Amino acid sequence: MSAGVELGRGVSAGSELGQGVSAGVELGRRLRERDLTAAPATLNLVENRGAGAREQTAALLAEVSPAAQGHENGAHVIGVTGPPGVGKSTLLSALVGHWRSRERSVAVLAVDPSSRRSGGSLLGDRARIVSDAADRAVFIRSTAAGERLGGLAPATRAGAQALAAAFDVVVIETVGVGQSETEVAEVADTVAVIVQPGSGDALQFLKAGIMEVPDVLVVTKADLGAVATRAEADLRGALGSVGASDTRVVAVCAVEPLRGIGELADALEEHRLSVDVVQRRRSARRANALADFVVEHGERGLRALGGRRAARGWLAEQDPGLDVAALTSALEARAGVTSLADGARAGVLDTVRDGSRHAV
Numbered sequence: 001m002s003a004g005v006e007l008g009r010g011v012s013a014g015s016e017l018g019q020g021v022s023a024g025v026e027l028g029r030r031l032r033e034r035d036l037t038a039a040p041a042t043l044n045l046v047e048n049r050g051a052g053a054r055e056q057t058a059a060l061l062a063e064v065s066p067a068a069q070g071h072e073n074g075a076h077v078i079g080v081t082g083p084p085g086v087g088k089s090t091l092l093s094a095l096v097g098h099w100r101s102r103e104r105s106v107a108v109l110a111v112d113p114s115s116r117r118s119g120g121s122l123l124g125d126r127a128r129i130v131s132d133a134a135d136r137a138v139f140i141r142s143t144a145a146g147e148r149l150g151g152l153a154p155a156t157r158a159g160a161q162a163l164a165a166a167f168d169v170v171v172i173e174t175v176g177v178g179q180s181e182t183e184v185a186e187v188a189d190t191v192a193v194i195v196q197p198g199s200g201d202a203l204q205f206l207k208a209g210i211m212e213v214p215d216v217l218v219v220t221k222a223d224l225g226a227v228a229t230r231a232e233a234d235l236r237g238a239l240g241s242v243g244a245s246d247t248r249v250v251a252v253c254a255v256e257p258l259r260g261i262g263e264l265a266d267a268l269e270e271h272r273l274s275v276d277v278v279q280r281r282r283s284a285r286r287a288n289a290l291a292d293f294v295v296e297h298g299e300r301g302l303r304a305l306g307g308r309r310a311a312r313g314w315l316a317e318q319d320p321g322l323d324v325a326a327l328t329s330a331l332e333a334r335a336g337v338t339s340l341a342d343g344a345r346a347g348v349l350d351t352v353r354d355g356s357r358h359a360v
């Protein structure tokens, strides 16, 4: 039996794994056992772009994949997105406090645009997410966004998938308004878009169909009074006009005195209960794998798969519990192309071929 098969099935104790992946496997095992203290090392690993680290990251993700665990991760993965300075971090401080009062463990992965010239709060008064530093059930990490405006840092998707094995709630905070939510929606179970009263951006984007209807809309800075009330009413109107009046709009004030935080937490939870999370995650993994494949192998790679539609159809027949890297490797094997990340993915290929018995 190859190390790859053992890897894919999550058998780590006592198995003869190569040194290259053992740290990733060990971290994955700790996360599966809901060891929250594994979070910092996990993020250090997924942020490390070196070849050895990529290999270990692939091993870690295989270890916490639904195929290895026999079930989807239990966490509620939430995307929180909105323009710079809208109040995302302040709101998350309040939400983290709320979730902790309900004894839920929380990880927040913020994609920090501050390295970009145009990024960050326009007024330069950006707030940090505040939490009790001694509280081990809260983990907060900022990752530089790099060059991808509005997109996810590559490490963020991996980090969210890994931490979802251990934490009750995993939040991804990203900056953007308009189309940037799409990428978050491919990772999160629930996407909340935060709207600044009086800005009108989200309103126009919604009406024009530029922005996909988010799962929950949040009007922040409700303490501003009339302008916030109007924003809320306008958004409800816009949702009605695009046939999405069921979408919850919640007005919050994230500075003292707090307002609407419990209601927002309930709206997020309600959304999660209303969707088929297992199906949403399966489709997202397949979409992510095809996207990753196309980034690496382009139209030529796609042609080798018989086109996008054929590739989608083939992916739908694979073990639904495989993680993105395993699915990408499977596509590469089918297309007969090799990848830069071959070493990283070699181990999981055997699982793919042998994967149908591990359906979740």
Ligand SMILES: Nc1nc2c(ncn2[C@@H]2O[C@H](COP(=O)(O)OP(=O)(O)OP(=O)(O)O)[C@@H](O)[C@H]2O)c(=O)[nH]1
Pocket (backbone or CB within 6 Å): 082, 083, 084, 085, 086, 087, 088, 089, 090, 091, 119, 120, 121, 122, 125, 126, 127, 128, 175, 220, 221, 222, 223, 224, 252, 253, 254, 255
């Ligand atoms: N009055 C009022 N001010 C708020 C509220 N929420 C946030 N702010 C203020 O808005 C400013 C920006 O808040 P942040 O939480 O940093 O906003 P952000 O969206 O995380 O900003 P970036 O991370 O830079 O994109 C800070 O000065 C906050 O104190 C609110 O509910 N009411």
Ligand SMILES: [Mg+2]
Pocket (backbone or CB within 6 Å): 088, 089, 090, 126, 127
């Ligand atoms: Mg922020």
